[in-house]
Amino acid sequence: MPLDNTAKLSDIISALQGIEGINAKADLASVVGSPATANDTMAAINAVIQEAKNDLAAKMQDGSSGAEPLQSLVDRLFVGKKWASGSKIKGSSNTITINGLSFKPTLIIVEETDSNRKFVYSANTKTPYYNDRWISQNQTIAMSSPVVVSNDGFSFSDAALNQSLVYYWIVYE
Structure with missing residues (x-):
């Protein structure tokens, strides 16, 4: 719903929060968890994710690379004998x-x-x-x-x- 030129600041904030992706950085930081925070830049959050992927790939000891898609790494995780x-x-x-x-x-x-x-x-x-x-x-x-x-x-x-x-x-x- 469009806002008129007499909209209050609270109306503008409420309308902005309803837009898809306006809280994406905070939401992403929340999903990633520590050390990422909502105050980090997107580049900093991306770096945290990449570091975690690199660590995961190294721990797999099967030639995996942090450059691979995350789902590819997860699909190859060994979680124990069936x-x-x-x-x-x-x-x-x-x-x-x-x-x-x-x-x-x-x-x-x-x-x-x-x-x-x-x-x-x-x-x-x-x-x-x-x-x-x-x-x-x-x-x-x-x-x-x-x-x-x-x-x-x-x-x-x-x-x-x-x-x-x-x-x-x-x-x-």
Whole structure:
């Protein structure tokens, strides 16, 4: 709404604040946070952002550069190993398959609580899996096939006859 020539200073300020971007510098400084302040120039705020991008790129230790777009750096951040857990009822098949993970598991831990059997499989060392058998603290379970690790899960076979066995599992990337 246009102001007339008798507008008060408060009306002018209010109208200016309603214009998109009038507080952009203060808003940007608020988002960036310390050491940027609303009293800084845009050049100073840009320098703070660039320094933070340079620091982030250096900490990534993958050849990243502070000249890259910020989103490109953020998309490549390593925030830790992925993991998942769940349970699966054995059913009529001797093969227990877990798939649909968003990563390839390298460490698999399975517990079957009915007979208190616990198993660990490491894709890196292949232990304590040995000679087509899970090795557990108290017993070895005969397997009709080795553990198979895929890009999105794993499978193993247990020759136990009980179809209602529940396997609880946790896997790590």
